[in-house]
Amino acid sequence: MKKSVFLFFFALLPSLALVACIFDSSDSSLVSWLDDQGFPSSYKVQTVSIDSIYPVSAAVGFDSTPHKQLYQGVLGNVSGMNHELVFDFCFRDGSFFSKFQNADSGAAFLALYLDSAFYAQAGIADSLPIGETLEINYSWILQKGAGADFLDSVGDIKDSIWLRELRGWKNVASVDTIYKVKVNNLDSAIRLDLPGSLVKDLMTIEDGARLQLHMSAPHSKRLYRIYGPSSSPSPFMRMRVTNTDFKSVWPFRMGLVSTSEETCKDCLILHGGVLESLVVDIPGEKILNALENLYGDDFPYTEGDSMDVRQAVVLARLTMGRSNSMDGSELGFPVQVAIASFVDSNGAEVQKTESYKLDKKYITEYGHPNLLFMEGDSLSLQMTYGVRSYINRAGAGAKLRVVLRLGYSMLAPYDSLYYDHETSDGEDSVYMFMDYLTYSRYDFTEEMKSPMSLKLWLATKRGDDE
Numbered sequence: 441m442k443k444s445v446f447l448f449f450f451a452l453l454p455s456l457a458l459v460a461c462i463f464d465s466s467d468s469s470l471v472s473w474l475d476d477q478g479f480p481s482s483y484k485v486q487t488v489s490i491d492s493i494y495p496v497s498a499a500v501g502f503d504s505t506p507h508k509q510l511y512q513g514v515l516g517n518v519s520g521m522n523h524e525l526v527f528d529f530c531f532r533d534g535s536f537f538s539k540f541q542n543a544d545s546g547a548a549f550l551a552l553y554l555d556s557a558f559y560a561q562a563g564i565a566d567s568l569p570i571g572e573t574l575e576i577n578y579s580w581i582l583q584k585g586a587g588a589d590f591l592d593s594v595g596d597i598k599d600s601i602w603l604r605e606l607r608g609w610k611n612v613a614s615v616d617t618i619y620k621v622k623v624n625n626l627d628s629a630i631r632l633d634l635p636g637s638l639v640k641d642l643m644t645i646e647d648g649a650r651l652q653l654h655m656s657a658p659h660s661k662r663l664y665r666i667y668g669p670s671s672s673p674s675p676f677m678r679m680r681v682t683n684t685d686f687k688s689v690w691p692f693r694m695g696l697v698s699t700s701e702e703t704c705k706d707c708l709i710l711h712g713g714v715l716e717s718l719v720v721d722i723p724g725e726k727i728l729n730a731l732e733n734l735y736g737d738d739f740p741y742t743e744g745d746s747m748d749v750r751q752a753v754v755l756a757r758l759t760m761g762r763s764n765s766m767d768g769s770e771l772g773f774p775v776q777v778a779i780a781s782f783v784d785s786n787g788a789e790v791q792k793t794e795s796y797k798l799d800k801k802y803i804t805e806y807g808h809p810n811l812l813f814m815e816g817d818s819l820s821l822q823m824t825y826g827v828r829s830y831i832n833r834a835g836a837g838a839k840l841r842v843v844l845r846l847g848y849s850m851l852a853p854y855d856s857l858y859y860d861h862e863t864s865d866g867e868d869s870v871y872m873f874m875d876y877l878t879y880s881r882y883d884f885t886e887e888m889k890s891p892m893s894l895k896l897w898l899a900t901k902r903g904d905d906e
Contacts, residue, residue, distance in 0.1 A: 483899040485754060490730045493758075493892040496721040498708050498884070503715040506603045506697045510670040512555050512876070513694055514713075516660035519768050519881035521711050522699045523663065524656040526606055527691035529677060530594045532586075532648035536679075536687045541643050543681040548634045548642055550653070553673045555665045556626035558876050562771050571622035572661050578635055579614040579654040586647035594650045599693065606695050609654065613637060629673070630664075642679055653677075654697075663770075663879060669694050708888050712775060712846030713879035720888070722758075724830050724840040727894065731831070735902060739834065746835030751900040755797055756827035758842075760892040762812065762819035768881035774811040775880045776847035776873070777819065781826025784833050791843060792825050800856035807853040812846070812882050814853060819887075827896065846880050848873040 475481055506526070514523045527550075540546055559565045585591075615635040623630065642651070657664070667674055669691045680686040698714045710718045728739035731751075741748035769775060780791045802809065809820035823842050830840040851871050860871050 479752060479899050480901070483752075483901060485897060485899050486734065488730050488734050488896050488898065490726050490894045490896075491891065493722065493726055493894055494890075495888050495892075496723050498718060498720045498888040500708055500710060501717050501719065502700060502711075504607070504699065505715075506606045506695045507715075508599050508603060509668045509694045509696045511668045512558070512671070513666050513668050513696055514663045514879065515655060515666065516657050516663040517701065518660075518663045519711060519770055519879050520700065520702045520709065521714060521879060521881075522656065522658050522701050523879070524654060524697040524699070525666075526655075526695040526697060527651075527653045527669075527675065527677075528602065528693045528695070529651040529653065529689050529691050530591055530649075531687075531689040532588075532591060533687055534586075534647045536681075536685075537643075537645045537647065539681050539685065540645070540679060540687075543643070546639060546643055546679070546681060548639045548677060548679045550632045550634060550675065550677050551629040552632065552664070552666045552675050553629050553671075554623060554626050555667050555671075555876075558665050559626055561874055561876070565626060568626070569622050569624045570662075571620075574619045574621045574657055575616055575659050576619065576632065577614065577616050577656045577658070578638060579609065579612050579656075580638055580641070581609070581612055581652045582641050582645075583650045584645055584647075585649065590648050590650075595692070602693070603695055606654075606697055613641065634677070639679075651677075665876070706885075708884040709881060710844065710846055710884060711879070711881050712770075713877040716845070718844040718884060720842050720844065722840045722842065722894075724834060724838075727827065727831065727840070727896070728834060730896075734898075735900070739831075742835040746833070748832050748835060750902065751831070751898045753824055753828035753831060753896060754899050755822065755897040756824045757820050757822050757895045758892060759809075759818050759820045759895070760887045761890050762814070762817055762887070763882075764813075764815050764817065766813050768883075769813040770878055770880045771849055771874075772813075773849035773851065773874070773878070774807070774814045774853045775849055775878055775882075776808075777810050777812060777821060778845045778847040779810075779821045779823060780843045780845075781823050781829065782839075782841045782843075783825050783829035784838070794822050794825055796822055796858060797824075798856060798858060803856045804854060808850065808858075811850055811853055813880070827894075844884075846878070846882060848876075849878040849880075850874075 513525045515525050516523060556565070615637055617635050619632060621630060669675065674690055676688050676690045678686055678688045702709055708718060710716060731739045737750065741750065766772065778793070780793045782789050783792045796810070806816060807814050809818070812819065826840060826842055830838050850873055855870055855872065858872060860869065862869055
């Protein structure tokens with residue numbers, strides 16, 4: 441299996457565009473769908489199944505650029521990814537620092553608030569207390585200045601420039617600190633005393649300063665999800681002379697730095713919650729051969745502009761193997777696999793997020809087929825736009841390529857809808873997806889080496905009316 445670096449990204453969507461179900465639909469439902477898509481209702485719909493499809497190539501691409509986090513940050517190492525936080529503080533107070541410099545009992549701590557809404561939705565709030573011995577590595581850059589102009593100059597630094605610089609820290613102060621962390625109440629702050637060497641640096645401030653504080657917990661047992669600087673409550677740092685004489689400062693921005701900890705370079709491991717994609721090239725020749733056998737026509741179509749409009753793909757469903765192991769699920773919920781296809785758009789190749797047609801009978805019995813960490817041995821993904829575009833442009837040399845990403849955790853995998861709704865009696869609300877990213881991990885290596893199958897539903901104008 442060829443593996444190289446490609447970076448293709450598309451939006452993670454907790455709900456995708458819906459169209460009428462055609463799996464086991466009545467004739468009237470199919471006619472309605474054809475009409476909605478602009479096809480004559482007299483079009484004949486046929487199916488064709490293609491087995492023993494092996495990907496031509498597959499590659500994982502990961503964008504390690506740090507990201508600004510406004511409302512929530514994550515700290516810790518889980519599912520093969522280490523997530524670190526960087527806080528950017530900027531403050532002035534000459535009167536306070538004149539006392540802080542000479543304080544025998546000077547100290548400082550960082551206060552973090554766990555995102556209680558996340559823990560409630562994930563069902564973890566009921567398992568309190570949460571506790572572990574947590575080793576945090578701190579590194580920091582302290583820049584001292586004076587006057588309002590100094591603060592303004594820091595505020596003028598663009599987020600994009602700041603985020604790029606987070607990867608390039610060299611020869612900065614660094615220290616490991618070990619804490620006994622125990623969370624009994626999600627509404628209380630986690631207090632982390634800052635290292636003595638950092639406190640000594642802070643005590644040299646005379647008027648104002650900018651502190652960039654980097655936190656890493658590479659040996660943590662879980663991810664800690666905290667409120668960000670735009671949330672309430674937000675993280676803050678407190679410098680203390682006495683219990684009644686102190687200064688609290690809040691970060692004006694926070695960055696998330698995610699680093700892959702995977703050691704297998706040839707494995708096709710996909711992580712959720714980060715900008716990582718699995719790009720798969722599928723052999724289109726087998727599809728063209730199957731169409732030749734079905735219609736008796738030559739494929740690809742090469743006449744005129746080579747645009748093949750003899751048939752339209754109503755639905756294309758790719759099925760591959762799936763492990764039912766829960767390893768890598770992070771939260772214990774099934775996780776959506778989002779898919780996009782490369783399609784032609786006015787002569788340019790663009791990514792288009794695939795729509796999702798619902799097979800309600802199947803879903804009620806077996807669950808949504810596009811989920812990982814579920815019982816069962818198969819994963820089915822719909823790639824209608826991609827196959828339709830490929831067949832239309834195959835005569836001009838088009839390729840069939842899709843992009844997979846891990847999406848959100850699904851809370852109601854056996855519900856036949858794909859969006860939040862009320863039950864038929866109106867007495868209960870059904871929430872389909874978590875509101876938060878899931879930092880999951882799935883190894884597609886074996887799936888990409890194993891045979892897949894593709895089923896097509898095709899509307900064609902061929903027949904007695906031609």
